[in-house]
Amino acid sequence: MGAPTSPSSRSAPGRRQAEADDDTMVDLHAAVARRLERHDHRYTPGRRHLVETLARVARPVTLPQISSHSDELPQSSAYRNLEVLERCGVISRIAGSADHAHFELAEPLVDHHHHLVCVSCGSLQDVHLDDELEALVDAELAQAAAAAGFTPTNHSLDLHGYCHNCEPDR
Amino acid sequence: MGAPTSPSSRSAPGRRQAEADDDTMVDLHAAVARRLERHDHRYTPGRRHLVETLARVARPVTLPQISSHSDELPQSSAYRNLEVLERCGVISRIAGSADHAHFELAEPLVDHHHHLVCVSCGSLQDVHLDDELEALVDAELAQAAAAAGFTPTNHSLDLHGYCHNCEPDR
């Protein structure tokens, strides 16, 4: 059951925070490598760099944002590798309303959560809901899906509105 | 008060179904005209046609799907009018995963609902949830939003999976 959870796990007492982060990062890379191997793909430096950036920013980001975080990342390779990582279940793509798609680490590698979507600047932010509510939602969706002959895989639940820096116009 | 609800409202006893549908369509057009006037826009035949198609199909559709429903609809005018109707709160755009955006009548003109999203063919289907659950979700999202300095406007909740005609590959 060693799948690492969120990179922001609380550190054990007496351990420096940086050390704990390094540990979770090591675990993350191991988990990613396993998933890639399962699909007969290699964990190359370019892919490692993408995963590392996504883990560090800990919020959904666009490709330009990833590129800005560390330069010299060829666009075509980046998009290709994001696609590979997506097919291997390492990251997920959020297609939303913004002009660029957003990317984040996929669900088994980070824990289940949802997003605050700014309708003004298009930024995304993670938000976690109570497990009980999640269970209720899943139960009722499953029931509705069954009635429609629909086979569910997962749900998405976003809150749209104005982020901290984007006050609504009056 | 008088805002028309879903086009699929139960007809009164002794009334033919088609008659009731005509009535709700008349109400819908009146409501749309009001919204357009409020923004100093005219309810032209092209716009009326878009609204009529969206009301008839009663599920989110792409522009190619709209065009196929009745030919001779210039692409540039259609997109422009969809944008106008969106700004006036008549329709809403669903940017999702599919290559084309989907469009549907906006929330005050039809009642609040969510979507079953087929990850295979990209089709969308409406699904309605219990009001109690909706209230719970809104309450908890509002609380989380406040903690993040986020001003919410509305939520979206989709169930992803395989639709009736797209059995998952084994």
Place this chain on the structure above:
DNA sequence: GGTGTGAATGAGACTCATTCTCACTAACGT
């Protein structure tokens, strides 16, 4: 029942995020 003003239309040019192509390189197995 003309006439002026601004909105609407439609054909096509254009944008630009993403994907594709292809020649080249790096890694793995034997």
Place this chain on the structure above:
DNA sequence: ACGTTAGTGAGAATGAGTCTCATTCACACC
């Protein structure tokens, strides 16, 4: 070392959606 396969990156291509602009339409006022 060698053959085979995966990965890389520069640039071309794709295509949904938007923009331009000349023309037409609808309304208001006279």
